[in-house]
Amino acid sequence: MPGREQVMRMSVELPLWRALAGYRVLTVVYAVGLFASAHEEFTRPWLAVAYFALLVVWTLATLPKVANAAACTKGFLTADLTIALAGILLTPVADAHERVQAGGPTLPSIWTAGSVLAFAIKGGWRWAALASTLVAVANLVERGSPARDTVHNVILVWVAAIAIGYVVEVARASERTLARALEIEAATRERERLARDIHDSVLQVLAMVQRRGAVIGGEAAELGRLAGEQEVALRTLVSGGLVPVSRASRDAAEGAVVRAVEEAGEPDGDDGPVDLRALLAPYAGARVSLAEPGAPVRLAPAAAREVAAAVGAALDNVRKHAGEQARAWILVEDEPDEVIVTVRDDGPGIPEGRLAQAEGEGRLGVALSIRGRLRDLGGSAELVSVPGQGTEVELKVPKDDSRHAKDTDDPRGRAEQR
Numbered sequence: 001m002p003g004r005e006q007v008m009r010m011s012v013e014l015p016l017w018r019a020l021a022g023y024r025v026l027t028v029v030y031a032v033g034l035f036a037s038a039h040e041e042f043t044r045p046w047l048a049v050a051y052f053a054l055l056v057v058w059t060l061a062t063l064p065k066v067a068n069a070a071a072c073t074k075g076f077l078t079a080d081l082t083i084a085l086a087g088i089l090l091t092p093v094a095d096a097h098e099r100v101q102a103g104g105p106t107l108p109s110i111w112t113a114g115s116v117l118a119f120a121i122k123g124g125w126r127w128a129a130l131a132s133t134l135v136a137v138a139n140l141v142e143r144g145s146p147a148r149d150t151v152h153n154v155i156l157v158w159v160a161a162i163a164i165g166y167v168v169e170v171a172r173a174s175e176r177t178l179a180r181a182l183e184i185e186a187a188t189r190e191r192e193r194l195a196r197d198i199h200d201s202v203l204q205v206l207a208m209v210q211r212r213g214a215v216i217g218g219e220a221a222e223l224g225r226l227a228g229e230q231e232v233a234l235r236t237l238v239s240g241g242l243v244p245v246s247r248a249s250r251d252a253a254e255g256a257v258v259r260a261v262e263e264a265g266e267p268d269g270d271d272g273p274v275d276l277r278a279l280l281a282p283y284a285g286a287r288v289s290l291a292e293p294g295a296p297v298r299l300a301p302a303a304a305r306e307v308a309a310a311v312g313a314a315l316d317n318v319r320k321h322a323g324e325q326a327r328a329w330i331l332v333e334d335e336p337d338e339v340i341v342t343v344r345d346d347g348p349g350i351p352e353g354r355l356a357q358a359e360g361e362g363r364l365g366v367a368l369s370i371r372g373r374l375r376d377l378g379g380s381a382e383l384v385s386v387p388g389q390g391t392e393v394e395l396k397v398p399k400d401d402s403r404h405a406k407d408t409d410d411p412r413g414r415a416e417q418r
Helices: 014-037 045-061 074-094 097-101 111-123 125-143 148-216 219-239 247-253 276-283 301-322 354-360 365-376
Strands: 288-291 328-334 338-345 380-385 391-398
Touching (some): 014 045, 097 125, 125 148, 276 301, 301 338, 301 365, 301 391
Antiparallel strands (some): 328 338
């Protein structure tokens, strides 16, 4: 859906798997090099050659297995660790006894650590502890006694593997938390956009039906009552969350969606900037004065529609709370980096604390239809009101910030209440 924010997840494990693949290749070359430099000292060099041939083929053939967690199966890990343990236990058979007792390297040498690291990356610190413990036992059996250097190496591998496994688990948990936070953020933005649409159209119509039904009476009063129930349910949804809706209210609302806005001056396409003045011109009238620059005020199409909708919401507030006879003035200022639109009226102003009270009651005209729109555009909406001296709403939107511009057909805002 155009304009819908998407959450993209990037695995934090991918660099670890790539590093592990490189480590396995480098360490098998190192192990073969150690053997080549001292093969004359081996009592059964042919056995070592056979083992290294198997090790090289296995390492190269299984590189795809260490590409990601899905490919690194339990069967592969078991076979890989078995080859490492077999190489350690074959060392006393292939190598000279004196070299083994002197602390000479095992046949797989540091290649064994790659098997343990695969366990750590795949399953976390518990799997790493199991694998490193088996490697430790094999090293002690190969040496024949718990020599100091052997114990030192065993403890080093054991601690390092467990630490890496723990870090992997923390990274996975952090990745899940971040992904969830991004999903919530995207869902919240979409929810706010839909809430504005509901507030600017459906809620206004339902409120009007409720008032007119109460005045007309009879069957219209019942219809007005159902519309009032639906309005309360939708307000609760917009401001807080899902609530049960009565069957009667739900049935009454079906097929009753009314688009109670006019779309004069809306651009036909989103190919380039549009003149904001064309969208604001329909608001001018006998009691609404529009002051604008002589040159076009260029904005991205989606941004221009949102600003015009916010202006419409502000003017609706004027009519609703200052009365039909109140006068309003719209001033458009085209600055180098931003566009400023000011809506001022000569009404009685807003009592202190009224906006917070209205928002708590679920009446989010200012919060969503005005401030929410400008926030999504990277701009701001400031409201200044002095009791008895009217209200002024200043809308600022940057010209070069199209990050939050949505490809939507938003109608002009209709704010239910300040």
